[in-house]
Amino acid sequence: MAIYKLQINGRSYEVDVEPDTPLLWVLRDNLGLVGAKYGCGIAQCGACTVHVNGNAMRSCVYPVSAASNAKITTIEGLSEDGSHPVQLAWDEVDVAQCGYCQAGQIMTATALLNKNPKPSAEEIDNAMNGNICRCGTYHRIREAVALAATKQK
Amino acid sequence: MPNVTQDSRRNFMKLFAAAGGGLVLGFNTTSSVASALGLIDEAKLPAAAIDFNSYLSISPENIITILSPNPELGQNIKTSFPMIVAEELDADWTKVKVVQAPLDTNKFERQVTGGSGAVPHSWERLRKAGATARHMLVEAAAKRWKVPANSLTTENGTVVHAASGRKLTYGELATEASKVPVPADVKLKDNKDFKLIGTAVRNVDNHEMITGQPLYGLDIYKEGMLYAMIQRPEAFGLKLKSVDAAAAKAMPGIVDVVTFKNNVAVVGKSTWQVMKARKALKISYEQEGALESSADHDRLFKELLKSPEATVRRKDGDVDAAFKKAAKIIESEYQCPFLSHSPMEPMNFFAHVRPDGVELAGPTQTPERARDQVAKLLGIAPESITLELTRLGGGFGRRLSADYVLEAAELSSLVKAPVKVIWSREDDMTGGIYRPAVRYRFEAALDAKGNMIGYKLRGVGINSGNPTREDNFPSGAVENLLIESVEHQSPITTGPWRAPITNFLAYAEQAFLDEIAHAAKKDPVQFRLELLERAKKSPVGEIKYDIDRMRGVIELAAEKSGWGKKKGVAQGFSVYFSHRSYVAQVAEVKLKNAVPVIDKIYAAADCGIVVNLSGAYQQVRGGIVDGLGHAMYSKLSFKGGAPEQQNFNNYRLIRLKEVPEIDVHFVNNGIDPTGLGEPALPPTGGAVANAIFKATGKRLRNQPFVEQPELKNVIG
Numbered sequence: 001m002a003i004y005k006l007q008i009n010g011r012s013y014e015v016d017v018e019p020d021t022p023l024l025w026v027l028r029d030n031l032g033l034v035g036a037k038y039g040c041g042i043a044q045c046g047a048c049t050v051h052v053n054g055n056a057m058r059s060c061v062y063p064v065s066a067a068s069n070a071k072i073t074t075i076e077g078l079s080e081d082g083s084h085p086v087q088l089a090w091d092e093v094d095v096a097q098c099g100y101c102q103a104g105q106i107m108t109a110t111a112l113l114n115k116n117p118k119p120s121a122e123e124i125d126n127a128m129n130g131n132i133c134r135c136g137t138y139h140r141i142r143e144a145v146a147l148a149a150t151k152q153k
Numbered sequence: 154m155p156n157v158t159q160d161s162r163r164n165f166m167k168l169f170a171a172a173g174g175g176l177v178l179g180f181n182t183t184s185s186v187a188s189a190l191g192l193i194d195e196a197k198l199p200a201a202a203i204d205f206n207s208y209l210s211i212s213p214e215n216i217i218t219i220l221s222p223n224p225e226l227g228q229n230i231k232t233s234f235p236m237i238v239a240e241e242l243d244a245d246w247t248k249v250k251v252v253q254a255p256l257d258t259n260k261f262e263r264q265v266t267g268g269s270g271a272v273p274h275s276w277e278r279l280r281k282a283g284a285t286a287r288h289m290l291v292e293a294a295a296k297r298w299k300v301p302a303n304s305l306t307t308e309n310g311t312v313v314h315a316a317s318g319r320k321l322t323y324g325e326l327a328t329e330a331s332k333v334p335v336p337a338d339v340k341l342k343d344n345k346d347f348k349l350i351g352t353a354v355r356n357v358d359n360h361e362m363i364t365g366q367p368l369y370g371l372d373i374y375k376e377g378m379l380y381a382m383i384q385r386p387e388a389f390g391l392k393l394k395s396v397d398a399a400a401a402k403a404m405p406g407i408v409d410v411v412t413f414k415n416n417v418a419v420v421g422k423s424t425w426q427v428m429k430a431r432k433a434l435k436i437s438y439e440q441e442g443a444l445e446s447s448a449d450h451d452r453l454f455k456e457l458l459k460s461p462e463a464t465v466r467r468k469d470g471d472v473d474a475a476f477k478k479a480a481k482i483i484e485s486e487y488q489c490p491f492l493s494h495s496p497m498e499p500m501n502f503f504a505h506v507r508p509d510g511v512e513l514a515g516p517t518q519t520p521e522r523a524r525d526q527v528a529k530l531l532g533i534a535p536e537s538i539t540l541e542l543t544r545l546g547g548g549f550g551r552r553l554s555a556d557y558v559l560e561a562a563e564l565s566s567l568v569k570a571p572v573k574v575i576w577s578r579e580d581d582m583t584g585g586i587y588r589p590a591v592r593y594r595f596e597a598a599l600d601a602k603g604n605m606i607g608y609k610l611r612g613v614g615i616n617s618g619n620p621t622r623e624d625n626f627p628s629g630a631v632e633n634l635l636i637e638s639v640e641h642q643s644p645i646t647t648g649p650w651r652a653p654i655t656n657f658l659a660y661a662e663q664a665f666l667d668e669i670a671h672a673a674k675k676d677p678v679q680f681r682l683e684l685l686e687r688a689k690k691s692p693v694g695e696i697k698y699d700i701d702r703m704r705g706v707i708e709l710a711a712e713k714s715g716w717g718k719k720k721g722v723a724q725g726f727s728v729y730f731s732h733r734s735y736v737a738q739v740a741e742v743k744l745k746n747a748v749p750v751i752d753k754i755y756a757a758a759d760c761g762i763v764v765n766l767s768g769a770y771q772q773v774r775g776g777i778v779d780g781l782g783h784a785m786y787s788k789l790s791f792k793g794g795a796p797e798q799q800n801f802n803n804y805r806l807i808r809l810k811e812v813p814e815i816d817v818h819f820v821n822n823g824i825d826p827t828g829l830g831e832p833a834l835p836p837t838g839g840a841v842a843n844a845i846f847k848a849t850g851k852r853l854r855n856q857p858f859v860e861q862p863e864l865k866n867v868i869g
Contacts, residue, residue: 001405002846016426019403025425029380034372038424038547039497040578046802047497053412062346062445064457075365087363097775099362100369100497100546129810132801134497134547135227135777140811 004064008033011075015064023067024048024054024059027074035075035103039132046131049104049111050074075103078110085151086144088109093144097135104130109145117152119145167548169619205828209238209282211290215310215324217244220254222261222272224497224518225358226545226552228830229768230271234279236765237272240349241283241342243324245310251357256520256540266518266545267553269732272377272764274826277341278326284339293329294321328753344762344823353767358544362655368544370501370515371575378503378571379408381564382427384417385584388794390442393417394543397435404430411567418564424575442644444703444794447490447590450615453641454488454592457613463637466623469694470633472598475607479598483672486595487661488639489856491615491789492588493796493804494650498546499581504561505571510537510572516545516552523555527562530715531750549779550649554586579799587789589617590649591657596666598633603673605684607633612658616647620654625730626703627666629696630688644794652831655731660784663727663839664854667846677726677843680709698730702759705820709757710737715820722752725844727836732828735820736762738777740840741813742848749848749864751781753814758833761824773817773833780837782807785858805857 004047006013008031022041027033027050036059039047043058050059051073078084082091086109096102105128111126112119119127124145133141209219219235235251238244256264263274287307294312295302298319304312310323322328361368365672386392396417398410406426411418417434421427476482502515504527517523520540528535545552561574576584591614598607610632612620623636650656670680682704689700707728710716716724716739723744728737739755756773763769786805790797798804841854852865858864 014305017423018429021423021425025423029425030187031421032374033365033653034367037369037498038371039499040801042800043580045497061746075363077692079364082360082364086669090363091355091359094353094359094771096227096356096359096362096495097229098225098545098547099356099358102362105366106363113471125810129808131809132497134495134549134779134806136158136782136807136812138778139815140771140810 002065006064006067006072007070008072008075018066019063019065021064022060023050023062023064023072026064033074033076037100037103039101039104044132045104047104048103049107049131051107051111054111054114056108058101068114075107077081078106086108086113086148087122088105088151089144089148093140093147095137095140095144097137101131101133105141109141109148113152114150118141118149149151209242209286211286211323211327213324213327215248215322216250217242217248217310217323218250218252220252222254222257222264223251223498224264224266224520224542224545224548225517226266226516226518227252228266228271228546229356229482229765230266232354232765233272233768234275235357236349236354237276237279238283240347241280243288243307243309244283246349246354248310252545253542255542256524258312258521262596264520266548267550269734269830272826273733277544279338280341281682284341285336288336288339289330289333290323290326292333293326293626297321297329308688317406336678350762350764351376351766353429353770354765355767366616369498369546370503370543371546373500373503373514373543373573375503375505375514375571378573379420379422379568380424380427381418381420381572381574382431382560383574383580384419384431384436385580386415386438387583388444390440390444390794391438392441393442394439400433400435401430404433409568410434411699413563413567416560418574420564420568420572422675445610445643445645446792447790448849450590450791454613457639457641458486458592458594458611460639463611463639464619465635465637466619467634467636467694468620469628469631471606471611472633472635475633476596476598479607480601481599481672482659482705483597483599483669484595485665485854486557486592487664487854488592488649489590489657490643491590491647491791492783492787493582493789493798494549494551494586494588495804495806496545496547496549499578500551500557500576501573502558502561503571503573504558504565504567506531506569510539512539512600513558513562513639514541514543515553515561515843516543516546516548517558518548518550518552519555523558526555526559530559530562531566549651551586552769554648556586578801582716582789582799583796585646586615587645588612588656589620589647591615593620593658593661595661597665597669599673603675605631605669605673607631610636612638614638615643615645616640617654618657622655622658624697625662626698629692629694629698630684634693645791649677652731653833655729655835656780657785657838659727659729659835660838660842660856663729663836664842664852667839667843668852676717678707678716679845681707681726681728685732699735702735702820703728703730705822706735706737706757706759707736709818709820710739710755713757713816714739714741714755723844723848725840725842725847726752727843729832729836731832731835734758734829734832736773736832736836738836738840738845739806740837742841742844742864744848749845751813751844753816753817754781754837755818756833757818757820758829759820759822759827760783760829760832761827763819763824766839769819770817770831774815776831776833777815777837778807778812780812780834781841784841784856785811787862788857847855
């Protein structure tokens with residue numbers, strides 16, 4: 001066990017965990033931030049996606065020991081009230097079915113739009129292809145990302 | 154409402170005025186008399202008043218709370234159920250608060266998600282719940298204003314007296330309304346007056362989902378809760394022999410290692426700690442059943458297709474005679490692999506077994522069955538168990554089984570602590586209860602004019618039960634028909650998988666019908682319509698599908714897709730009746746550099762009245778994506794009793810780039826809702842395979858398509 005200082009959603013946290021603990025489980029079990037989901041544990045499905053220094057990362061394989069000094073954003077940190085353009089687009093398009101994968105989808109989409117505010121359809125497809133939605137809401141994901149791009153300030 | 158079923162005659166009763174006033178309504182399945190029960194809170198309800206199955210409450214502050222009793226797994230029931238109540242109530246939807254109800258077998262009926270049955274089952278009772286409350290609110294306003302009730306109207310959560318311009322909100326009337334006698338019967342709206350039903354309403358949990366709030370079983374944390382992961386036998390046919398848990402027990406955060414049945418459970422203080430410690434277990438197993446491989450199943454299927462020991466499912470006319478006089482015989486075999494359900498949220502459940510009762514919480518499609526099985530396991534009364542339903546991160550039939558709930562309960566009773574059992578993705582994929590592997594053999598006899606005079610189907614499956622649906626189309630349209638099945642019992646566990654059996658059977662049947670149409674030189678749509686016409690004019694045996702509804706979706710899909718009128722695109726057709734609804738699909742394939750690419754899929758669905766257009770549209774599209782993805786890519790195979798795929802790195806699910814455009818249309822026939830959770834899935838594989846045939850001349854008879862030699866170098 002070791003103490004790690006983490007910067008998450010603009011706040012400082014301190015956790016005492018084993019160095020190899022994936023960031024996902026620190027968020028969920030130690031900090032109660034359960035927005036990032038466990039789906040596969042091997043970076044294949046994207047349900048656990050968070051931002052590390054602005055990049056979309058699979059938190060299920062990202063050890064906490066690598067997260068010190070990094071700026072981490074989870075879905076809880078996108079906005080206080082669900083008013084981030086990507087969140088608004090997800091609501092407006094009514095994307096979710098079961099909803100379990102959607103936090104990861106939203107975080108992947110947000111990272112894309114932060115880097116590329118006006119992505120082409122192909123760029124959206126490329127960015128979102130790593131996130132599995134077992135319900136098959138892919139059409140609405142595409143639509144919501146495109147809509148969010150029009151809402152970005 | 155013209156047709157009154159037995160359900161709709163069930164009596165309503167007023168239950169109690171909520172604390173601080175307000176109206177709470179339910180409807181009773183047994184009692185016809187009720188009286189106002191005074192100001193009590195729900196927990197203190199007298200036993201006599203609890204016997205109802207759905208309810209809504211209206212607070213003086215004008216908040217309308219509607220309980221949604223059925224498990225929500227993405228079929229959107231938590232939005233569509235309350236919409237039905239709110240419609241008849243004429244509620245202001247923006248003031249409706251929806252709450253997931255826990256399991257309550259006194260209040261609710263059929264708290265189940267499965268069989269596409271929730272809306273069909275509850276349609277009338279939900280409408281009556283809303284209409285009864287509306288009636289009482291109107292009566293209360295009439296009394297207050299001293300005007301006839303029939304001079305009042307309702308809109309947007311208010312009662313209006315147009316003649317005087319007066320208006321009161323439901324909240325303002327709720328306390329008085331709770332004292333109005335409950336009507337024995339109420340008039341329901343004409344469909345044409347629906348304002349909310351049939352519109353696109355956003356998911357009531359959208360805010361929680363997009364902001365990452367705890368909603369799912371895996372998100373639950375309860376005071377003092379321990380985390381557990383269970384090592385189950387790595388192959389079907391093995392049983393536990395011995396365990397050396399010393400190393401695992403010594404690892405940080407580990408509280409205990411407990412063995413029960415074939416399970417070795419590692420219990421500790423965090424998910425990661427138990428996940429890691431589980432890898433340190435040293436377990437030996439011994440064989441107790443056959444260790445089957447997929448190669449064994451392939452051989453077995455061929456034997457069973459010839460076996461003299463088949464169960465006859467349906468027999469019309471004389472098939473032997475028909476095949477003897479046939480001008481042409483078409484034979485074909487189709488096979489599907491086992492599939493994992495793989496909902497995005499793996500299996501998990503919380504249990505706290507205390508001396509005075511049991512607390513259960515988590516994702517299940519069948520809370521009542523789970524509770525009853527836990528009661529039996531622990532030898533306690535079901536009434537001493539509470540079950541809180543979380544939102545389900547998918548289900549697809551996997552959570553109809555309560556195995557993981559039983560694990561949590563048994564483990565909690567052994568460690569005497571609140572515990573959550575968590576399955577890893579690998580546990581979820583290798584832990585059993587799969588869509589069974591099945592092989593079908595079809596034979597059709599045509600006369601010289603290309604009429605189908607004989608039809609034979611034999612289905613053989615591994616723990617498949619009856620892998621046929623013997624009364625489905627084309628049964629009833631063929632004079633001589635034989636449908637039979639053979640089942641092989643295996644240690645590999647199986648269970649219902651979204652659109653059980655029909656998820657593959659529909660593909661096989663619809664692809665075979667395409668083969669027959671091709672052999673008979675008939676247009677596939679025309680061929681199906683002719684068969685339906687024959688079934689209508691001179692039905693053979695019993696017909697258990699609605700010929701007109703099936704024809705309706707066929708014609709709508711053909712119209713919307715421009716069937717047979719397009720150039721440069723190959724179209725494939727499929728239509729299927731499953732559960733209570735009808736869906737026809739047209740898949741379009743284009744050749745790009747000689748590679749067939751699925752370009753677009755049209756769907757025409759008849760599910761009766763569409764409750765929520767947003768949910769329904771996505772339900773059809775999602776069902777098609779599910780059907781397409783599994784037909785194209787997914788397979789669970791076995792070697793020595795163990796699954797060869799363990800996670801999404803080697804078990805392929807469809808991804809965003811692989812979905813074609815999908816265009817959905819609904820038949821508008823005003824029939825009461827007939828369900829939509831499953832029926833869009835079965836037709837997809839057939840439509841796609843038939844379009845690929847049209848484009849390439851190659852028939853796909855086995856799934857997944859990407860592994861078929863016919864397409865080895867063309868799709869992937």
